[in-house]
Amino acid sequence: MTEQLGLRERKKLETRRRIADAALGLFDERGFDRVPVTEIARAANVSEATVFNYFPSKEDLVYGGMQSYEERLLAAVAARPEGTSAVVAFREFVLEPRGALADDDGGASSAVARTARIIAGSETLQAREQRIVDQATDALAELIARDPSAPSSALSAWVTANALMGVNRAMTRLAQRLAAQGGSGLEIGRAMRKEGREAFELLERGL
Numbered sequence: 554m555t556e557q558l559g560l561r562e563r564k565k566l567e568t569r570r571r572i573a574d575a576a577l578g579l580f581d582e583r584g585f586d587r588v589p590v591t592e593i594a595r596a597a598n599v600s601e602a603t604v605f606n607y608f609p610s611k612e613d614l615v616y617g618g619m620q621s622y623e624e625r626l627l628a629a630v631a632a633r634p635e636g637t638s639a640v641v642a643f644r645e646f647v648l649e650p651r652g653a654l655a656d657d658d659g660g661a662s663s664a665v666a667r668t669a670r671i672i673a674g675s676e677t678l679q680a681r682e683q684r685i686v687d688q689a690t691d692a693l694a695e696l697i698a699r700d701p702s703a704p705s706s707a708l709s710a711w712v713t714a715n716a717l718m719g720v721n722r723a724m725t726r727l728a729q730r731l732a733a734q735g736g737s738g739l740e741i742g743r744a745m746r747k748e749g750r751e752a753f754e755l756l757e758r759g760l
Contacts, residue, residue, distance in 0.1 A: 569607045572597040576614040581667050585615065585675035612681045615671060619682070623689040626721075630696050639697045643717050644753045647724065648746050661738030662731070669729035690718045720752045 575596035579588045590611055594601040608614050626646050633642035652661075672678045694714035698707055724745045731741045 568597075568599065568603070572599060572604055572607055573614060573617075577667060577671065580615070580671045585611075585671055585678055612678060615668065615678055616681055616685060620685055623685060627689060627692050627696065630693065638702050639693075639700045640713065640717065640757065643693070644749075647721055648749050648753070650742055650746070662736050662741060665728055665732035665741070669733065686718060686722065690714050693718065716756050720749060720756065723752065724749045 572593065576588070576593045579593060579596060590604055591601055593614070594604045597604070608617060613620075626643070629646040630639050630642045633639065672682065690711075691714075694707075694711040697713050698710035727748055728741050728745055731744055736744070
């Protein structure tokens with residue numbers, strides 16, 4: 554049973570990856586708004602219903618990973634050890650090496666650069682990204698407002714949340730620029746963490 558479940562999960566991951574790869578390739582070639590889901594399904598050799606089983610919306614083909622990251626970031630802040638501020642928990646999560654940018658993987662930079670091109674070419678995707686960031690910022694502000702060491706003002710909590718999310722987004726933009734220049738995953742990750750540490754130090758002195 555365990556082996557069967559393992560095989561089933563592997564097949565699901567393979568299908569998900571095949572759909573995403575087909576979609577991103579088509580988006581990069583023709584633009585997000587010009588590629589219908591039916592064409593993605595055909596390229597991935599699955600049904601349109603299967604695409605939506607794995608990705609509830611067309612935008613999720615691009616932003617599923619980002620939304621998952623924001624959820625894990627908020628969960629890390631919410632579950633921080635007693636005595637650790639929300640600001641410190643946020644910083645530690647964001648600066649932790651992870652994923653493709655923790656390895657010397659040239660393919661990682663190509664993937665990041667491709668995604669950046671796709672987003673830059675679609676106002677629909679840019680609007681979706683802003684909604685994700687806004688929702689995460691509001692949720693973070695609520696967590697900060699409950700922190701005993703945080704300022705008591707709701708406005709101060711919201712300002713702090715926006716400042717922290719601003720560092721996170723700036724690090725993402727840096728990764729995209731370096732990826733477009735052909736840097737490896739390891740090089741990009743190192744540069745992001747260096748710039749991120751400096752930005753957090755600046756905020757901590759001010760905050």
